[in-house]
Amino acid sequence: MLKEIFDLVRSTAEESVLNKTQLPAEQNEAVVAEATNTVASGLRNMVAGGGVQNILDIFGNKGGNKKSLLSNPLVLMMIGHFAGKLISKYKMNSNQANNIAGDLIPGVLGNLINKTNDPNDSQFSLDEILASITGGQSKQIVQEKAGPDGGLMDIIGQMTSGGQSNGGGLMDIIGRMATGAQQQQERNGGGGLLDLIKGFAK
Numbered sequence: 001m002l003k004e005i006f007d008l009v010r011s012t013a014e015e016s017v018l019n020k021t022q023l024p025a026e027q028n029e030a031v032v033a034e035a036t037n038t039v040a041s042g043l044r045n046m047v048a049g050g051g052v053q054n055i056l057d058i059f060g061n062k063g064g065n066k067k068s069l070l071s072n073p074l075v076l077m078m079i080g081h082f083a084g085k086l087i088s089k090y091k092m093n094s095n096q097a098n099n100i101a102g103d104l105i106p107g108v109l110g111n112l113i114n115k116t117n118d119p120n121d122s123q124f125s126l127d128e129i130l131a132s133i134t135g136g137q138s139k140q141i142v143q144e145k146a147g148p149d150g151g152l153m154d155i156i157g158q159m160t161s162g163g164q165s166n167g168g169g170l171m172d173i174i175g176r177m178a179t180g181a182q183q184q185q186e187r188n189g190g191g192g193l194l195d196l197i198k199g200f201a202k
Contacts (some may be wrong), residue, residue, distance in 0.1 A: 001132035004123055006036045008115070010106050017104045022093055023090060034085050035104055039112075042078040044133045050179035052130075052174045059126050069106040079105045130177070135187075137180025141173055 010032045017027045046054045054074055069075045079101045086097035115124040130138040 001124075001128050002036070002040060005112070006032065007039055008111055009036045009039065009104075012107045012111055015107075017100055017107075031086070031090065034089070035082055035108065038082040038085070038105065039076050039108055040143075041134075042074065042081070043129070044085055044181050044184060046066060046074055047088065047130070047133050047177050048185055049173055050178045052177055055126075055130070056166055058109065059116055066106045066110055070102075073107060075109060078109075133184065134177045134180030135184045137177055143175075 010029075013028075013032050013035065018031070023031065043055060046052075051074070054072075058069070058072060058075070059134075079098075082105055083094070084099040085099035086092045086100060087094060089099075092100070112124065112129075115121045116126050116129065127138065127142070
């Protein structure tokens with residue numbers, strides 16, 4: 001799923017952002033990798049902190065509306081993080097960095113939301129994104145509680161609407177997914193995730 005997100009970031013950047021950077025061509029891929037890392041790490045950090053509901057709220061915005069995304073404090077944190085990287089690593093001035101980050105991060109998330117909610121696009125699904133973030137923990141939960149035909153959204157939907165799923169509660173699911181995401185953080189520590197993403201550009 002990380003490779004798919006990288007490709008989505010690259011296509012989004014090529015449409016509207018990279019031509020504004022005035023960076024050498026060889027640095028464009030590095031900027032795309034940095035943006036991919038920002039999005040992937042941001043989503044993973046949300047889950048690691050117990051913020052599964054924040055992910056669901058973002059992906060529930062089925063139109064990928066930029067105004068709505070820009071009102072989300074977690075999205076704003078991603079934009080600020082990416083702008084900081086553009087300033088520190090690529091020596092951009094703050095106005096240019098903030099403009100690029102403010103265009104690219106919501107643009108990528110909007111495209112990701114639209115693709116995830118498109119029944120005709122099998123490349124992206126929220127279940128697959130969460131499985132990637134949690135090291136497969138979300139898929140294990142689905143197998144235990146929903147069977148082969150269910151999905152994580154079905155389980156959470158039952159719980160948040162007052163229904164009962166097969167054993168365990170919502171906090172148990174959130175806790176297990178947070179643990180899985182934290183373990184992914186540890187595995188990819190020390191720049192490992194960014195190094196992996198940069199490999200997609202080769």
